[in-house]
Amino acid sequence: MDKMPAWADAVLxxxxxxxxxxxxxxxxxxxxxxxxxxxxxxxxxxxxxRSAGWGYTLYYTTNFIFTGLCVAVAxxxxxxxxxxEGQAMIGGLGVALVCLFIPFPHWSIALLVATLxxxxxxxxxxxxxxxxxxxxxxxxxxxxxxxxxxxxxxxNYVLVNxxxxxxxxxxxxxxxxxxxxxxxxxxxFATAENPLFRGSPAxxxxxxxxxxxxxxWFLMWRTKLGYEIRAFGHSESxxxxxxxxxxxxxxxxxxxxxxxxGMMALNTTMGEAERLVxxxxxxxGFIGIAVALMGRSHPVGIFLAALLFGFLYQxxxxxxxxxxxxxxxxxxxxxxxxxFTGALDNMVRMPLERIFMATRRRNG
Amino acid sequence: MDFATLLQVLxxxxxxxxxxxxxxxxxxxxxxxxxxxxxxxxxMLAAAFASAAVAAVxxxxxxxxxxxxxxxxxxxxxxxxxxxxxxxxxxISGVAINFLASGLTVLIAQSWFGQGGRTPSLIGGGRFxxxxxxxxxxxxxxxxxGPIYAELISGHSILVYVAFLxxxxxxFILYRTRFGLRLRAVGEAPEAVxxxxxxxxxxxYAAIAICGxxxxxxxxxxxxxxxxxxxxxxxxxxxYIALAALxxxxxxxxxxxxxxxxxxxxxxxxxRYQNIDLGAFTVPVQVMDALPYILTVIILxxxxxxxxxxxxxxxxxxxxx
Numbered sequence: 001m002d003k004m005p006a007w008a009d010a011v012l013x014x015x016x017x018x019x020x021x022x023x024x025x026x027x028x029x030x031x032x033x034x035x036x037x038x039x040x041x042x043x044x045x046x047x048x049x050r051s052a053g054w055g056y057t058l059y060y061t062t063n064f065i066f067t068g069l070c071v072a073v074a075x076x077x078x079x080x081x082x083x084x085e086g087q088a089m090i091g092g093l094g095v096a097l098v099c100l101f102i103p104f105p106h107w108s109i110a111l112l113v114a115t116l117x118x119x120x121x122x123x124x125x126x127x128x129x130x131x132x133x134x135x136x137x138x139x140x141x142x143x144x145x146x147x148x149x150x151x152x153x154x155x156n157y158v159l160v161n162x163x164x165x166x167x168x169x170x171x172x173x174x175x176x177x178x179x180x181x182x183x184x185x186x187x188x189f190a191t192a193e194n195p196l197f198r199g200s201p202a203x204x205x206x207x208x209x210x211x212x213x214x215x216x217w218f219l220m221w222r223t224k225l226g227y228e229i230r231a232f233g234h235s236e237s238x239x240x241x242x243x244x245x246x247x248x249x250x251x252x253x254x255x256x257x258x259x260x261x262g263m264m265a266l267n268t269t270m271g272e273a274e275r276l277v278x279x280x281x282x283x284x285g286f287i288g289i290a291v292a293l294m295g296r297s298h299p300v301g302i303f304l305a306a307l308l309f310g311f312l313y314q315x316x317x318x319x320x321x322x323x324x325x326x327x328x329x330x331x332x333x334x335x336x337x338x339x340f341t342g343a344l345d346n347m348v349r350m351p352l353e354r355i356f357m358a359t360r361r362r363n364g
Numbered sequence: 365m366d367f368a369t370l371l372q373v374l375x376x377x378x379x380x381x382x383x384x385x386x387x388x389x390x391x392x393x394x395x396x397x398x399x400x401x402x403x404x405x406x407x408m409l410a411a412a413f414a415s416a417a418v419a420a421v422x423x424x425x426x427x428x429x430x431x432x433x434x435x436x437x438x439x440x441x442x443x444x445x446x447x448x449x450x451x452x453x454x455x456i457s458g459v460a461i462n463f464l465a466s467g468l469t470v471l472i473a474q475s476w477f478g479q480g481g482r483t484p485s486l487i488g489g490g491r492f493x494x495x496x497x498x499x500x501x502x503x504x505x506x507x508x509x510g511p512i513y514a515e516l517i518s519g520h521s522i523l524v525y526v527a528f529l530x531x532x533x534x535x536f537i538l539y540r541t542r543f544g545l546r547l548r549a550v551g552e553a554p555e556a557v558x559x560x561x562x563x564x565x566x567x568x569y570a571a572i573a574i575c576g577x578x579x580x581x582x583x584x585x586x587x588x589x590x591x592x593x594x595x596x597x598x599x600x601x602x603x604y605i606a607l608a609a610l611x612x613x614x615x616x617x618x619x620x621x622x623x624x625x626x627x628x629x630x631x632x633x634x635x636r637y638q639n640i641d642l643g644a645f646t647v648p649v650q651v652m653d654a655l656p657y658i659l660t661v662i663i664l665x666x667x668x669x670x671x672x673x674x675x676x677x678x679x680x681x682x683x684x685x
Contacts, residue, residue: 028468028471031475032471032472032474032475033475080453080455080456082455082459128661129661132661132664132665136664136665136666137666138661138664138665138666139664139673141402141455142607142608142611142660142664143661143664145402145604145607146604146608146657146658146660146661146664147657147661149601149604149653149654149657150654150657150658150661152653153650153651153653153654153657154650154654156650156653157648157650157651160650161648286459286463289456289459293456324474324475324478325471326470326471326474326481328466328467328468328470328471328474328481328596329467329471330467331463331466331467331470332463332464332467332468332471333467334463334467335460335461335462335463335464335466335467336460336464338456338459338460338463339442339446339457339460339461339464342452342453342456342457342459342460343446343447343450343452343453343454343456343457343460344445344446344450344452344457345450345452346450346451346452347446347450347452350450
């Protein structure tokens with residue numbers, strides 16, 4: 001055995017990576033003349049010490065769970081889906097279409113149908129890149145990047161020329177009907193004497209996201225399809241030898257991935273804005289990359305990583321509000337997390353492995 | 365469309381194609397050596413900010429240009445560290461670089477200038493201005509050729525001419541020098557290059573250094589030539605269009621020129637006309653925006669010619685022991 005124990009691989013490596021990212025972020029804050037300790041306190045204060053802060057944190061978390069799972073499914077099949085952003089945009093279009101044109105009697109039925117629509121639209125947007133990768137060998141990273149831009153153009157066209165209500169200026173759809181508006185955490189948990197989650201956007205979609213985590217675990221580790229996806233990701237030739245069709249697995253994995261990205265739009269479109277706006281995704285599709293990398297493509301890890309990024313997002317908004325640190329600090333942290341947990345993984349891993357080897361030799 | 369309008373559209377095509385061309389050639393050197401680079405966007409953005417910031421502070425556009433090149437090369441160095449030295453995933457590293465640039469530029473701009481993530485507008489010596497080529501005035505009276513020379517060819521900033529000269533230069537380096545041969549070889553069969561006693565790692569670092577230099581020129585032109593100063597996210601997807609152009613050009617310099625001019629033309633037309641009326645139907649502006657990406661997907665799908673990337677691209681090289 002010349003490998004690290006599993007716990008070190010699953011916990012220690014990401015933890016050290018985060019620590020490195022945190023130290024560098026602190027240096028960045030110092031460099032722009034602010035106090036990192038104060039900044040961190042303010043972030044915790046704003047994101048975690050009030051129920052409304054949690055309401056925002058969990059709202060962002062919901063987005064990142066969906067996009068994190070989206071990237072993770074593709075990772076398991078050894079593909080890199082950068083197209084979560086575009087798939088979520090088109091998923092939002094699906095949500096908007098059913099919410100605007102189907103008269104729903106109750107939000108629960110609306111949520112069910114909208115979930116199917118969001119998933120179907122997102123999956124459809126992943127289908128062409130998946131099919132081209134599987135049959136023509138076009139690199140999925142490049143095609144999904146291109147499809148992000150095409151999605152933005154499609155959405156722009158639809159919002160400006162088709163779905164924009166008469167006389168409105170901004171490119172957005174009309175407000176969704178009352179019956180489709182999802183109950184927020186405030187509606188669910190606040191009472192007259194205890195006004196929890198006041199004005200915050202977290203809503204029932206959060207539970208859907210948690211459900212998606214469980215379903216993801218079940219699919220990946222308890223079904224034949226999940227096994228096939230993972231086998232394909234480990235070794236394409238072995239999977240092919242075992243009778244697993246590469247075309248089928250590539251397409252199915254990408255459809256699931258796109259569907260999960262599309263479902264993210266439920267939270268932003270149906271849960272928060274209650275209409276479809278141009279920039280509904282706000283880069284969450286890309287944060288999914290950081291979340292999936294940090295969470296090691298496992299639902300528990302993804303949930304925790306999404307929570308961390310939810311906290312960073314809400315905390316970052318507080319920072320921008322009260323200090324001179326702009327929200328882009330979060331983009332820097334996100335970049336550092338992706339860099340350390342993704343690209344510079346070996347930099348952390350190699351010395352750790354050496355330490356483990358050394359201790360083992362001494363003990364054994 | 366009359367002749368004068370056509371000239372104006374072509375003129376702005378040249379301007380808009382310039383940053384694409386720099387970035388596209390940057391990607392060409394990197395990917396030909398086997399290092400995939402989707403971080404072109406981030407490097408351009410970093411260079412755009414650094415050049416505008418230094419030009420604004422010092423008032424010298426040349427110092428700005430230098431700063432732009434240095435910052436893009438630093439970004440390249442991070443990419444090299446991750447993808448060459450530590451053999452990490454090159455795609456993930458590229459994504460990280462894009463976000464790093466996107467965040468840091470605004471953060472530093474806000475901290476230095478306090479203008480909401482932009483630099484002050486550049487004036488005077490802080491910008492690259494147009495150069496009037498010899499005889500442009502005298503020849504402008506000559507029908508057809510005169511206006512073409514005076515309006516289209518003359519009057520651009522120095523970086524535009526540098527960009528166009530880079531095409532034959534890149535071709536020469538890649539196809540007529542020993543360094544170029546080795547560079548192309550290391551992207552196809554690094555083990556063969558290694559066997560021949562040439563350092564794979566050294567060659568790849570050289571390639572990404574060139575990539576950084578060219579991205580620096582691209583960003584500097586964007587912020588100090590095309591526009592007067594840095595605004596947040598000012599690259600606006602140009603790095604990805606350059607990547608698309610690179611695939612469209614099938615990783616060859618002369619084709620890169622035509623691809624960049626084509627995509628520049630699409631941008632110029634989209635900028636000038638909102639919707640194009642073709643009589644029977646109108647082409648919405650969004651189609652023009654999406655066209656480079658759609659064309660690239662079609663090329664990638666191999667329906668019109670086949671785009672085959674360098675064989676070893678994307679794979680870190682592990683020396684056998």
